[in-house]
Amino acid sequence: MRSQTPVTRHVHIRVGFDLLNWPNRKTADIISTVEFNHTGELLATGDKGGRVVIFQREPESKNAPHSQGEYDVYSTFQSHEPEFDYLKSLEIEEKINKIKWLPQQNAAHSLLSTNDKTIKLWKITERDKRPEGYNLKDEEGKLKDLSTVTSLQVPVLKPMDLMVEVSPRRVFANGHTYHINSISVNSDCETYMSADDLRINLWHLAVTDRSFNIVDIKPANMEDLTEVITASEFHPHHCNLFVYSSSKGSLRLCDMRAAALCDKHSKLFEEPEDPSNRSFFSEIISSVSDVKFSHSGRYMLTRDYLTVKVWDLNMEARPLETYQVHDYLRSKLCSLYENDCIFDKFECAWNGSDSVIMTGAYNNFFRMFDRNTKRDVTLEASRESSKPRAVLKPRRVCVGGKRRRDDISVDSLDFTKKILHTAWHPTENIIAIAATNNLYIFQDKVNSDMH
């Protein structure tokens, strides 16, 4: 990372709708997932109300240099609806937990979106031409009076305003008893996996009535349950490898070639507990909330409550690198347990070259760590501090001792403003930050000048 903060220009897009007919509809706007597609041209967000909003990056043009590469709304659709499980007398939330894009294979784009129970495959197509000049129908589609037809014409395709059409192609239902926390598309582009608290299933993208269970950690007696699956992901290159994380802070790398049911891990990644830091909250804060393979496939990134860790696939005994996200919270764990914040699940992200990692925190802060220079920065995603095309100012949380002018003290942090979901463009320095019901997209001006 350069000596000054790299992110300069920003586009602030407010994603929020005021639906007045449902009493608590305002909470429906809370963004619950953010995901760039493989080229970075499209950015999908899911929210608590079951909606998906897709943004598209405008092509850079020399005529309007200030609007280079900004993201505009491309499509909005209702992916999931609330359901009621009559057998258990429980609601099934429509909140979108995860979105994953499929690699693009033709003109259409496809993505998987999932709530707690059901995964759906959506196809997004564009229509920017329409045929005109039919012989038998007029422009409104009504049949022509044949006596008025004196000559034949060949219908021509005329340009029209771009229309984006979204249609559900597959619905993968009834695969999960527990709540789905992750989905991951395999590098073979034919299969994907979905993980809930206790099981992981493998699906074929074309088959909805069947899935294969590849991990099952449900104990015979539920009273013996002490550990759940928290996240999982396929290796980016090896289609037989995947990793899943647990609430006890361990990672298991599994090889699907070894057995049909991958209950035996190939590798177990676990850091021994630090006895000097032991407390009643040790296990809770060690629970891994997110795991991401690096683009290279050589490393894994995990997020637990206070740290992000980089693991080398060849070293199981301990992480390669550990970065403190907000260690000043370590003395506040009891209060954070009381108000449930200790259970917040933060995500983490790699940049395109695997040299910088990013994760969110409280008070609308998010953190970036440069693995090479070992420098880190805290930035804030808020309207007050982010005017368009302004340079983001690094923030600092002070823990007592010398306090600089713009420092925030730990006690004034707003714990309702949490940045759980962040995403990094696959190749460029563009990041998407979800702050409750607002989406921020920050771009690195320096980088985009260098082409």
Next chain:
Amino acid sequence: MFARGLKRKCADHEEDMGGALAGFRAVPSYSLQRQSLLDMSLVKLQLCHMLVEPNLCRSVLIANTVRQIQEEMTQDGTWRVAAPQSTGRAPLDRLVSTEILCRSMREQDGVHPAPGMGDDHVLGPGSELSTVTSAQTPRDPQNSVWEMDSPRENRGNFQKSLDQIFETLETRNPSSAEELFSDMDSSYYDLDTVLTGVVSRAEPGPCDGLQGLPPVATPASSSSCKSDLGELDHVMEILVET
């Protein structure tokens, strides 16, 4: 009465070791704090019984915390097997500790019923839902994750003590969802209030030695219990057909 070992294991109690603080506040002993942590955890497990299926990960982590405390208390010898003659005393001790430390926490959480934790009709809010809940008696044994898996004697006795605690603390029997939460500050659930974190309460709480954080509820929290309150009213209307 309380274990005298002062070795603090809860990391967040380190701060109140400063001599300056000791004079100003009665810093609760480690045992009291541990006890209140235990009570808090049990309350959290209870609060999960709402309309949306509770977050299993959160429940498992809380249950593991309870187990850890239990194990430690068993080793300390403070985990009392409630013999008949001491039944009267043990819960009272607990009452004292929770009363001292968790006064404001009680105000915050209101009263809640204690369905026996292993029982099958686990939905707290009331009788209007009883016809619905009884249908779900052969429910996925998922709810048993909140049972103590410690030795059966301890579980039974602990449950008895727990029931006694809740019986004495309850001022009325909540028979509807509205009653259950009626003594809570309704602004707590107003979205704007919550998101701006303005709801502030005097929070002596069990973690008093800290420069405490105002514990603010989060509608986006994974348990989503509190955020479903509006939906709860909505569904109550449907079920009760008012």
